[in-house]
Amino acid sequence: MSVTHDVPLAEDSALAGLGRQDPELAEILVAERRRQSTTLQLIAAENFMSPAVLAALGSPLANKYAEGYPGARHHGGCELVDVAERLAVERARELFGAEHANVQPHSGSSAVLAAYAALLRPGDTVLALGLPYGGHLTHGSPANFSGRWFDFVGYGVDAETGLVAHDQVRTLARARRPKAIVCGSIAYPRHLDYAFFREVADEVGAYLIADAAHPMGLVAGGAAPSPVPYADIVCATTHKVLRGPRGGMVLCGSELAERVDRAVFPFTQGGAQMHTIAAKAVAFGEAATPAFAAYAHQVVANARALAAHLAAEGLVVTTGGTDTHLLTADPAPLGVDGRTARGLLAAAGIVLDCCALPHADLRGLRLGTAAVTTQGMGEREMQRIAALLTEVLRGDLGASRAREDVRRLTADFSPWPRWGATGHA
Structure with a gap:
């Protein structure tokens, strides 16, 4: 199910105006938009706002x-x-x-x-x-x-x-x-x-x-x-x-x-x-719209699919799964702790969090599916994400190659389709 947005608030003309007045900051904004568009956003607390929300925010x-x-x-x-x-x-x-x-x-x-x-x-x-x-x-x-x-x-x-x-x-x-x-x-x-x-x-x-x-x-x-x-x-x-x-x-x-x-x-x-x-x-x-209700249910379906695929790849998923948009998992069976895993995945373009694991001394991973679902990803993409993540943690896929795979995946699911992955129309 695709639930994507047309454009971000910062139209090219607006960025151009900012670029003339403050090119240093404008470049930061362009770079951040590029980062969000070309990496996987799996932080459970993050999402992509619609152009209408952004318009009000910058009003x-x-x-x-x-x-x-x-x-x-x-x-x-x-x-x-x-x-x-x-x-x-x-x-x-x-x-x-x-x-x-x-x-x-x-x-x-x-x-x-x-x-x-x-x-x-x-x-x-x-x-x-x-x-x-x-x-x-x-x-x-x-x-x-x-x-x-x-x-x-x-x-x-x-x-x-x-x-x-x-x-x-x-x-x-x-x-x-x-x-x-x-x-x-x-x-x-x-x-x-x-x-x-x-x-x-x-x-x-x-x-x-x-x-x-x-x-x-x-x-x-x-x-x-x-x-x-x-x-x-x-x-x-x-x-x-x-x-x-x-x-x-x-x-x-x-x-x-x-x-x-x-x-x-x-x-x-x-x-x-x-x-x-x-x-x-x-x-x-x-x-309050039916489209958002469909989105919310897809978020949960994606989280459950991601949890199941990660468990199949060898991670220990706490509580055996999820009812919500988030899941937590222990990557120790793959030979890494949570902090190390987060760093390896960040280098590969997969952005997520560490979290405390109940009744354990080491930290695990916390992942969320709200943002990738906003981009239009579904259960099939959750399987691809789980495979990429575990290949990186096992050392079977280097950071450079993984980043290319992530870019190919996100290119089909841009948060802002009119701009594409580079931030240009």
Whole structure:
């Protein structure tokens, strides 16, 4: 299934104008577009925005200062940006079936910070997936505000299955009586049981916060269960599978709406980025279409196919597969650790991440299929990618030869067809 975009925002004329004013930066932009077009983008958190999203992102709304909310700004001249923000809010509410949406968070981390600010006080106990098992920095890392301000308790995954250890979650919740429970991960390839987490939260009198940064695009397309009916607050990003601009959002019920809004502004952020909010509105509109639903399901089909082919080639795929857009795998059977594998693959034009592997000392690989699916790739291409990846890691295919193979593959699936792989029409 092909889901490609016609052109990037930076038309040749625009780049030409930038080239005359700032040739150094223009060359960087051209080179980055070429890199994205000629290498495989398998980072689970990345995707390709549509020209319409990019157009809003680079619009005159970037010039407008708009502290506050529609109808209650701290600056004049906000009549039109108010309309844009209301549109983004309404589209988000309709898309996810939420009573309230705040679309101002600058990132997923900002959204999580706002959720904590709305519900918690410094020193409160929070139960979340431990970082060694795929928890995010905002889930209690000592290097992050979350680990410094709150008392985080980490639950894990079963050593055999790799699935969330529900018995441990319940036991820890009963013993520690947390103020909030967080369900969410940056590297968990299976659907979370939101109903279970809701049950445990109710039992111990805790708030339930769903950090759905990764699966929210799949939720929009009907390819993953929604946390909205279960969580008190849902935090998410607007990029990744959702294919919008880099940013965040917070969804909640009407009873928490005022607390969430005050937690975003003025407590954790200043002026809203109105160009980004407009781009979010475009992305929400795109995600409400049948074409996006087909895309979301293809993302999952591709991830499952890639997981199966990698397992057949000898990698150990955690949890035995995936339900989502991402998968994690141990390349050790091929004779390399995750960090070494990432470097070898980068040299071959295959771009992906390392991640912690549950109950293991070494790091593994995290791969995602959102971007390559946007390019129009399907299960057949996932088999080619798996073969290329494993040939590189086994040492059967050198970096130069692999790069040529990657270029041939990506030439048929450019994110921006009118420009081709070189960035020229």
